[in-house]
Amino acid sequence: NAGVTQTPKFQVLKTGQSMTLQCAQDMNHNSMYWYRQDPGMGLRLIYYSASEGTTDKGEVPNGYNVSRLNKREFSLRLESAAPSQTSVYFCASSEARTSGRNEQFFGPGTRLTVL
């Protein structure tokens, strides 16, 4: 099993450009999450999905949209990138529908720079 995979690994954007970060998990997990991690800080939740077809805002959702395409895939879209969105983005999944009951499994991250 690959676990949680993310693409791309690195990306440089200019202000105003758009892009979609892709995430997939092969563990048949119900819940999936998108976090951002800024230097010296912990992870902040952007959006999460407790099950296929549902999405909810996290702590820092502004400037992002998500799609839970199916049970395996959860994508994060930046419609108009801003320098403040320069960060490392992590996708994670967990088995439970009510998140936090089980451990989360993380992808390797996407390092995004917005110029």
Next chain:
Amino acid sequence: SQQGEEDPQALSIQEGENATMNCSYKTSINNLQWYRQNSGRGLVHLILIRSNEREKHSGRLRVTLDTSKKSSSLLITASRAADTASYFCATDAAGRRALTFGSGTRLQVQP
């Protein structure tokens, strides 16, 4: 705002020594989890302790939880250079649907 705050922010020890990291949180929790992050990598789950548990062990890891003080500690015994990483606590707070992560402790184990 961060639910969990780790202390210290950074810790440097010699191989073979024990490392202790602390986490404080603000609201009632269902469970508390500890994760490790190696440089440039994703987080890896280490251990979960439920609110009705006081202590849990996993290999060289020992976690305690004091719900009256809203705090937890992670002890790594007989540390190794490979333990060098950042360690994060994450809380599953009552009424919330997602984990909240602290800002982490950077541990450096000198060989």
